Amino acid sequence: MRPTAPSWLKVLVPIKRTVDYAVKIRVGANGVETAGVKHSLNPFCEIAVEEAVRLRERHKKDIENITVVTIGPPKAADVLRTALAMGADSAIHVEVKDGVIVEPLAVARALKAIVGEEKPDIVLMGKQAIDDDASQTGGMLAGMLSWPQANFASKIELDVAGKSVKVAREIDGGLETLSMDLPAVVTTDLRLNEPRYASLPNIMKAKKKPLKKLKPEDLKVDFSPRLETVKVEAPPARKGGAKVESVDEVVAKLKEAGVL
Amino acid sequence: MPARSTALAGLARRQAARQLPAAIRPAFTTAATARPSSSSLSRAAPLRAFSSTPRRAGGNVPARADYKKLTAADVEAFKSFLSTPASSLFTTIASPDGSWTPVNEDDLIGYNKDWMDKYVGHSQLLLKPKSTEEVSKIMAYCYKERIAVVPQGGNTGLVGGGTPVYDEVILSTEAMKEVRHFDEVSGILTADGGAILESLSNYLHPKGYMMPLDLGAKGSCHIAGNISTNAGGLRLLRYGSLHGTVLGIEAVLPDEKGTILSVGMPGGRGGALRKDNTGYDLKQLFIGAEGTLGIVTGVSIMTPRLSSAVNVAVLSVPDFKGVQKVFQETRGHLGEILSAFEFWDQEGLELVLHHTGQKTPFEGEPEGGRAFYVLIETSGSNNDHDSEKLGSLLEHLLESEVIADGVLAQDETQVASLWSLRESMPEAAGKLGKVYKYDLSMPVKDMYSLVEEARVRFEEHGLIKDGSIKSVVGYGHIGDGNLHINIVADRWDEKIEKTIEPWIYEATAARSGSISAEHGLGVMKAPYVGYSKSDESIDVMQAIRKLFDPRGILSPYKYLPPVKEPQAAN
Numbered sequence: 138m139r140p141t142a143p144s145w146l147k148v149l150v151p152i153k154r155t156v157d158y159a160v161k162i163r164v165g166a167n168g169v170e171t172a173g174v175k176h177s178l179n180p181f182c183e184i185a186v187e188e189a190v191r192l193r194e195r196h197k198k199d200i201e202n203i204t205v206v207t208i209g210p211p212k213a214a215d216v217l218r219t220a221l222a223m224g225a226d227s228a229i230h231v232e233v234k235d236g237v238i239v240e241p242l243a244v245a246r247a248l249k250a251i252v253g254e255e256k257p258d259i260v261l262m263g264k265q266a267i268d269d270d271a272s273q274t275g276g277m278l279a280g281m282l283s284w285p286q287a288n289f290a291s292k293i294e295l296d297v298a299g300k301s302v303k304v305a306r307e308i309d310g311g312l313e314t315l316s317m318d319l320p321a322v323v324t325t326d327l328r329l330n331e332p333r334y335a336s337l338p339n340i341m342k343a344k345k346k347p348l349k350k351l352k353p354e355d356l357k358v359d360f361s362p363r364l365e366t367v368k369v370e371a372p373p374a375r376k377g378g379a380k381v382e383s384v385d386e387v388v389a390k391l392k393e394a395g396v397l
Numbered sequence: 398m399p400a401r402s403t404a405l406a407g408l409a410r411r412q413a414a415r416q417l418p419a420a421i422r423p424a425f426t427t428a429a430t431a432r433p434s435s436s437s438l439s440r441a442a443p444l445r446a447f448s449s450t451p452r453r454a455g456g457n458v459p460a461r462a463d464y465k466k467l468t469a470a471d472v473e474a475f476k477s478f479l480s481t482p483a484s485s486l487f488t489t490i491a492s493p494d495g496s497w498t499p500v501n502e503d504d505l506i507g508y509n510k511d512w513m514d515k516y517v518g519h520s521q522l523l524l525k526p527k528s529t530e531e532v533s534k535i536m537a538y539c540y541k542e543r544i545a546v547v548p549q550g551g552n553t554g555l556v557g558g559g560t561p562v563y564d565e566v567i568l569s570t571e572a573m574k575e576v577r578h579f580d581e582v583s584g585i586l587t588a589d590g591g592a593i594l595e596s597l598s599n600y601l602h603p604k605g606y607m608m609p610l611d612l613g614a615k616g617s618c619h620i621a622g623n624i625s626t627n628a629g630g631l632r633l634l635r636y637g638s639l640h641g642t643v644l645g646i647e648a649v650l651p652d653e654k655g656t657i658l659s660v661g662m663p664g665g666r667g668g669a670l671r672k673d674n675t676g677y678d679l680k681q682l683f684i685g686a687e688g689t690l691g692i693v694t695g696v697s698i699m700t701p702r703l704s705s706a707v708n709v710a711v712l713s714v715p716d717f718k719g720v721q722k723v724f725q726e727t728r729g730h731l732g733e734i735l736s737a738f739e740f741w742d743q744e745g746l747e748l749v750l751h752h753t754g755q756k757t758p759f760e761g762e763p764e765g766g767r768a769f770y771v772l773i774e775t776s777g778s779n780n781d782h783d784s785e786k787l788g789s790l791l792e793h794l795l796e797s798e799v800i801a802d803g804v805l806a807q808d809e810t811q812v813a814s815l816w817s818l819r820e821s822m823p824e825a826a827g828k829l830g831k832v833y834k835y836d837l838s839m840p841v842k843d844m845y846s847l848v849e850e851a852r853v854r855f856e857e858h859g860l861i862k863d864g865s866i867k868s869v870v871g872y873g874h875i876g877d878g879n880l881h882i883n884i885v886a887d888r889w890d891e892k893i894e895k896t897i898e899p900w901i902y903e904a905t906a907a908r909s910g911s912i913s914a915e916h917g918l919g920v921m922k923a924p925y926v927g928y929s930k931s932d933e934s935i936d937v938m939q940a941i942r943k944l945f946d947p948r949g950i951l952s953p954y955k956y957l958p959p960v961k962e963p964q965a966a967n
Contacts, residue, residue, distance in 0.1 A: 159809035161603075173705060175780075177808035219807045334758045334804035334811060337710075337791050382484050 145201035146297060146319070148189045149257035151248055152182035152205050152220055154213040155268045168369040169268070178216040181263025183223075184325045187332040189261050190224035192295055199297040202226050204255060208247050210235045214348070221343035222335035228348040229255075231356065241269075243360045245277035250356040252282060257320065259302065264289055264324040275324040285317035289326040458920060459959045461563045464545040464950065467521055469493050471542065478534035480527055485572060487523040508567050511560050512553060513832060515889060516920065518561030520547070525572040529647060529657055529694040535568065536692065537655030545950050546651070548688035550622025551593065553614035555834050556919030558687050559622065562954045570619050573694060576600055578663055585644060585669045587662065587697045590621025607703040609636035613820045621693035627685030629915035631820075634876040635736040635776065636701055639684050645669045646680040647695030651951045662697050669697035682941065687917050688952045690945040704736070704776035706783045709812045710791060712803035713759055714769045717845040722799050723771050724841070724875060730790035734783050737774035739819050741872035742848070743767040748870055748885075749818055752825035758804045758815065768801065771875075772819050822872055826883045830867050833884040833894065835901055839910030844880045845871060847904055851882065851897075858896050865893055879914040902928045920955045927958070 156162065157175040164170070178186075186205065193200040205220040206229040207213045217228040231247055233239060239247075252260065265272035279286035287304035291312065294303040300319045305312050307326055335343075353360045381387050391397040465471070472488050476497065479485040487500050502519075509518045526532045539546050545565040552559045561567060570591030578587040584606050588597060595615040598608050610623060612630035622628075624646065627639050636642065645661025645668075660680045663669040683690055714720050720740055727735060743763070750757060777783040787805075794800045806812040826832045837847070848871035852861075860866040866886050873881040882901075886893050902912045906928045913922050913929070926935060939960055943949075 157809045159813065175705075175809060180810075222807075334815075335807050336760055337712075337795050337800075337803040337805060340788075340805060341792055341795065382481050 146196075146199060146258040146295070146300075147201050147256065148192065148203045149248075149252065149255055149260045150182070150185050150189050150203065150205045150220065150225065151244070151260065151262045151274070152186065152207050152216055153179045153263070153266045154207065154209050154216040155179045155266050158267060164369060164371040168366065176212065176215075178219050179263055179266045179268075181265060181267075181325055181327075182216075183219075183263075183332045184327070184329050185261045185263050186220045186223050186225060187330050188293060188325060190333075191330060192293070193224065196295060196297055204229065204257070206231070206248070206251055208239050208244055209233060210237070217348060218340075218343055219335055221346045221348075222340040223333060224339065225346075227346055229351060230348060231351045231353060233353060233360065237360070238362050239360055240362055240364060241271045241273040242277060242363065243358065244274045245281055246358045247353070247356050247360075248274070248278050249281045250358055252278075258300070259295075259319055260284075260322045261293075262322070262324055264326055275322055279322040282320075282322070284320055284322050286322040286324070287315045287317060288324040290323050291326055291328045293323060293329070458562055459954050462545075462949070462953060464565075464953070465542050466564070467544065467566070471538075471544065472497065472522065474538055475522070475524060475535060478526075478531055478538070479524070480531065485525045485527060485531075487525075489521045505567075508549060508552065508569065509560060511555075511557055513555065513827065513834070515831070516557035516560050516562075518547075519564050520561040520567045521564055523567045523569060525569045527572045529573070529649060532568070532649045532692055532694055533655035533657050535655070536649050536651050537653060539566065539950050540651055540653055540655070540948055543948055543950060545953050546692075547952055548621075548625070548692045550591065550619030550625070551614065551617040553618045554622070554626065554919060555836070555916045556913070556921035558626070558917055558919030558952070558955055562920060565953065568692060570621050570692075570694070574619075577695065579604070580663075580669075583671070584700045584702070585663070585671075585697060586700050587645070587669060587695065588620060590624075590647075590692075590694045590696060591619045592696075594618050594620060594623060601700055602703055605703050606700040609642040609699065609701055610639065613823055620696050620698075624684050624693055624696055625686060625688050626917045627915070629874065629877065629879065631737050631739065631874065633874065634738055639698075640681060642699045643680060643684055643696065644671065644699055645695075645697030646683050646693055648683055648691035648693050650691045651946045651948065657694075658691060659695075662695060671699065682945075685917070687919065687956050689942055689956045690951070692951070702778075704778060706775075706777045706780035707736075707812060708775045708780075708783055708787050709806045709815045710773050710787065710803055711758060711815050711818065712771045712773070712791075712794070712800045713763055714771055714800050715764065717769055719799055720769045720771055720845075720875065721841055723794060726794060726799065727773055727790060730793070731773075731775055731786055734775040734777040734786060735773070735876075736776035737772065738876035739772040739873070740875040741770050741819060741822060742845075742870065743769070744868050745822050745870045745872045746770055746818070748825045748829060748868060749821050752828050753817070753821060755814075755818075758818070759802050763801060770818075771800075772815065774816075819872070822870065822881075823883070826868075826870060826885050830885040830887045831889045833886060833897055834916070835882045835884070835897075835912075836873075836879070836914050836916040837882065837901075837905045837910050837912060838877070838879045838914035839905060839908040841875060841878050843908040843910075844875070844878070847871075847880065847901075847908065848882055850904060851884065851901065854900065855884075855896065860893065860896060865890070877914070899925065899928075905929075918956050923955050924958050 154176050156171060157177045158180050160175050162169055189203045203225045204227050205217055205225045207217055208231040211232060214230055217230055221228055262275055275288060287306055289306045290304045291307050292305035301316060302319060302321055303314060303316045304323055305314045381390060467490060469490055472490050476482045476486055489499055489502055491499050505523055508523050509520055524535060526535060546568050547561045547565040549559045549567050549569045573589040573591040576588045594608060601607055610628055610630045611632045612628055624639055624643060647659045647662050650656040650658055659665050661669055683693055714723055724738060775783050775787055791803060806815050848869060852869050855861050855866045864887055866884060868885045870883040871880060873879045884897060902925050905912050911929045912925055918926055938957055
């Protein structure tokens with residue numbers, strides 16, 4: 138058995154492949170159109186990966202391993218490769234069939250099983266995904282593991298020797314700073330960091346990094362959906378305004394609208 | 398899907414800070430927002446002070462010819478041609494009977510001055526007609542009275558072509574900006590001349606099409622202006638020039654009747670057709686004519702399909718020889734999916750990073766403190782196929798040590814911010830000082846030596862030491878053999894200009910290049926066209942101009958050197 142130095146930490150970063158943030162969303166008969174639409178790494182997950190890489194840059198050998206994991210269709214492997222190119226060490230892909238919906242509860246259960254296997258000291262993940270905006274997985278996972286959690290982190294300070302973490306989080310009234318013992322769950326918010334580009338040397342190195350493929354059955358987790366989507370509709374189209382030729386017309390139109 | 402949360406509004410703001418405005422927007426107008434002003438002019442006076450004497454960078458502009466000086470009676474006449482004079486006519490000339498409210502000189506400054514702050518005119522009258530018929534009546538009157546006119550689009554030109562030299566009437570296409578027709582099967586788009594390029598792109602994208610050209614000024618430039626200057630831009634490499642993509646033009650001629658010449662426009666005799674070999678191809682004359690043959694009021698253009706898969710990589714290359722090698726390899730590996738190939742130098746990168754506050758996209762500094770940067774864009778219909786081709790090219794370049802480093806965009810937001818490294822260069826230069834811009838085309842192998850020679854020359858003249866010249870930046874569409882050299886000076890100064898011109902044109906001619914690859918001639922390069930065209934060609938060009946514009950009322954003092962014999966006064 139390899140002797141483990143007591144202060145080495147393992148970081149687990151769950152990530153999600155979502156519709157690209159910059160793409161204009163279109164709602165069709167069957168809900169949001171995703172076929173042929175550009176997908177990429179969820180922005181908050183990208184921030185989590187970046188933070189993990191920065192923790193290693195700060196704490197160096199004290200961070201033993203950064204593992205990224207995703208539960209998604211075959212194409213989700215793309216976001217794993219992006220994360221590996223940013224600096225993660227290894228990846229796990231729990232592959233589901235194209236089109237299968239995986240709800241936050243199922244994700245949390247799957248992550249619990251993976252946490253059981255990988256035994257990370259800190260789970261660092263995005264606060265929400267930009268497709269469902271659920272913001273549930275982090276909290277559910279912490280609850281299932283009975284781990285402390287800090288959400289919407291805007292600053293993370295790791296105390297390796299003391300095996301604890303201090304997290305500043307954004308709340309309505311300002312900043313709240315929490316201190317928790319590891320292992321813990323931390324979810325990331327926008328102002329935590331600005332993610333780096335994937336550099337070519339790292340993209341090439343990423344190809345050699347280990348990528349483990351798992352099936353839902355391997356985790357012994359029930360992925361069946363419990364929610365039924367009743368209706369998805371786009372917000373009402375904005376009615377155009379009218380252009381007027383002179384100040385008098387402005388006054389007349391305002392009077393017409395009953396504003397004046 | 399639920400509406401974007403406020404957290405995402407933050408993300409949008411943050412991303413907006415990280416990625417820069419993609420368009421060069423003149424300080425006074427954009428497609429999306431017009432700064433409110435007290436008058437109904439969409440271009441408010443910028444707040445900086447300026448001198449009221451005509452500041453001209455370049456002393457070889459001819460004296461004002463004997464065109465009619467405008468009177469109140471002329472303004473009355475123009476007013477009668479317009480359907481909505483209150484929003485189409487702006488003049489500093491007083492009204493004898495109060496039938497119009499004159500504006501201040503300040504209100505017209507946005508139209509009288511170019512966005513580089515280099516060329517200033519003193520027009521007293523701005524017209525924004527709403528239709529081609531109005532333009533026709535205006536031109537017929539100007540012909541009759543021998544009134545000089547300068548057609549103006551988005552006023553984003555770089556050679557002083559869009560602003561008056563003296564008091565020419567400014568005829569703006571701003572109010573004619575509708576899409577007239579779009580054929581979803583053939584992809585042929587027909588629009589008014591004043592349609593803004595970015596607006597047309599936004600119109601086409603949801604339909605799965607795109608404009609065949611793209612340039613930094615897209616948020617403000619008008620399609621008629623693009624055509625009149627034969628704009629090149631970032632996508633010429635892939636989609637070709639406007640000479641190939643424009644199918645039809647509607648223009649108003651400066652003749653007695655204000656003839657509306659319609660060639661290849663839908664609905665007419667011979668509509669907007671991909672293939673039509675019936676007679677001289679008249680529309681080609683207007684493309685690149687810079688408003689000297691007629692006012693372009695309508696355009697019919699072929700639009701390509703919008704690519705679903707776009708990839709962008711930015712590479713760091715140790716030397717210029719390497720840049721050429723990268724281009725060769727890229728062409729070889731990527732073939733038909735290559736859609737843009739741009740380069741810039743270390744000075745350019747530092748300029749942009751300084752202006753935008755961004756960090757370098759690379760992990761560290763280049764070896765020796767300087768490198769060249771190349772942006773490669775691919776566009777195709779199959780992302781897996783394109784990514785694989787691009788990936789293998791980049792691996793090959795890295796392993797053979799042709800490039801030192803590079804980054805590959807992982808999502809659309811990164812695509813936009815990598816592009817902004819290149820597209821913000823003109824704006825960043827403008828913020829550093831007054832920019833002498835030269836747009837030259839020549840064989841690629843000779844390109845950068847010109848930039849290096851320029852630096853040596855300025856050193857020798859002591860202009861670097863005394864801070865007159867702050868930076869010399871080289872960048873451009875290297876795929877098209879097109880160099881943009883920006884000489885950033887701390888002021889507009891004839892002394893500095895004389896060190897640059899005509900040396901830079903001679904250096905270009907020595908490399909068998911063109912003194913104006915895509916920016917055109919305007920007022921800046923009109924006297925120098927001889928460096929790139931023979932005397933015989935220039936004579937024929939003058940004859941053509943005389944044929945279309947017998948009274949010389951359109952864009953005088955520009956485009957070609959002054960004709961030797963004076964215009965016969967009619």
